[in-house]
Amino acid sequence: MADSFAGQLLAWYDQHGRHDLPWHHDRNAYRVWVSEIMLQQTQVATVIPYFEAFMKRFPDVAALAAAPVDDVLSHWSGLGYYARARNLHKAAQQVVAEYGGEFPQQQETLEALSGIGRSTAAAIVAQAFGIRAAILDGNVKRVLARYHAIPGWPGQTAVLNQLWQHSEEHTPEDRVRDYTQAIMDLGATVCTRSRPACERCPLQPGCTAYARQETTSYPGAKPKKAKPEKTTWMVILEDHQGRILLERRPPSGIWGGLWSLPELDPAYGPEELPDACERQFGFGCSDAELISGFRHTFSHYHLHIQPARLAVTGPTGVAEETEQRWVHRDEALALGLPAPIRTLLTTPEQTALL
Template identity: 80%
Template sequence: MPDNFAGRLLEWYDQHGRHDLPWHHNRNAYRVWVSEIMLQQTQVTTVIPYFNAFMRRFPDARALAEAPEDDVLSHWSGLGYYARARNLQKAAKTVMAEFGGEFPQDQDKLESLTGIGRSTAAAILTQAFGKRAAILDGNVKRVLARYHAVPGWPGQTSVLNRLWEYAEQHTPHDRVRDYTQAIMDLGAMVCTRTRPQCDSCPLQADCTAYARGEATLYPGSKPKKAKPEKTTWMVILEDSQGRIMLERRPPSGIWGGLWSLPELDPAFGADELQDACERKLGIACETPQLISGFRHTFSHYHLHIQPARLRVHGSHVVADSDNLRWLHRDEALTLGLPAPIRTLLTDAEQAALL
């Protein structure tokens, strides 16, 4: 059957699509790859300044591969999902070691790189090399799920496989680079998650969900689970030189590899923090000064953070190491910090305390 899905989409893109994004300039596989990883779970407007700063510091795979991890994480700080940054650097090292610094023009080889899945590999092939490959990011899933009224949550294998079939079916052999950008743009700008602008959509005439008046019912939602609530103490330890202690988190897990404030068991009462600091860190402290707590939400739980500031008695007894550092606040802010910790250390009220 003739399919004018791509033709209508390309006509719309020529008039209304995004043609001047930073990764469209000096286009190559490295720039496309970094943009695709940044755009996972993150909107274009948020990504643009991060992408530009990242390119200035790490203009190619070699620069990224050879950079200190702290530098990479610092340039990622605020984007969230920090495993993406660590995976970027790991993949860059592989590109240098196994592919001579050049990204392979092969789907399977691209997918062998850490952090690159089927859709990201296809985006690199189409955007950087002009090769035909079907993509299926979040925006594309939404467009196809509505157009074909595919029931169910795309996280389910059967639903995902069906969407991949449609993605392959609609991907044209000509202008594939423009097509992949067009379908992503349509999902981001018109076929939005809430309040889709169906009257402006070039696919409206035969969109099944629109015909049924059910556009917002597709794609199906992930089954909801109540997020668990967790609590932690975060201590701002200040030594006699006005420096604060930062602790590097483990390489895997939440905020993996980033620098953060030392944490203490939430079972401790405020009057037990001095003893807890001495037992865990070997540091004698003065009476804690509590700071307003706040909640930070992760993808799978809520974390209630209760900060407390404690001055260290005399000269601190814990030396700098690979995982502990004493830094002035301005120095600390140059490291890769989780967004809520950066906010805590830069908040005007807290800054006055420090």
């Protein structure tokens, strides 16, 4: 193995790899799984404090399965892509109900759980159980695309299939746990998206993209589309007890399942907001106090948010419905809130900085 792709990578990992990440301690399938889900679309430095707090609150799969989904979403707030948290909670319940709280060791069985795809299942099998399985996360795609000079965007099926084939070919029988961590580390710290440190790469002698001096050409970029712009009013409705009204968002879609502020049609003018609130919620409100607006960018559109604060002057019984809740601010901050809404409720005068 000394001269092979895997051998060169493992030799580098022994000296330069990351051996002390939180999920490396007390390693088991649960901790590996949670870390892999958190690391999707998110960098290690961002994930570490979330992972540690998550493990403190949900130390094992049974604790996660038994927790209210609001509690799970609260501990996920700020990580984004909240479908990951909902699927994590659902999969934990599946593991407890169907497998007695023990993670199956078969990759195909893991892939049947909510939110676990082929690469994540392989990472659990390799990292937790030491069973040979090929992974293909974003870092690995970049390493392999450059090493083999595979043209095209990895989101295209033909390109993805080539990358999977090479991932299978390079994955060794021995030290698979170290190998999977090594190739992820190489992509994250050396074979980076921009300005890769080729002079420090153990795979440089065999890298086709490096030989062609075309490292930044691989992998191919996703075809660009202009993101649409959307606008909404978000209203902070406050009753005589100092409570604010929150609404739970639908389970699918943006911020799915999280608690957020009520929204109103952006076509309304500021002076129309009290009447709009009375029509939509059934109670009277004072004139609106506008707060600095801000723009929040999602993966597929930009959302311009214009907050407004209104004091409620009428009955608030409408909020007794299941998906609405009157809460004090400290109670609100304990719920699963989107990060911009959490910031808005904490420091409304600073929303222009978001």
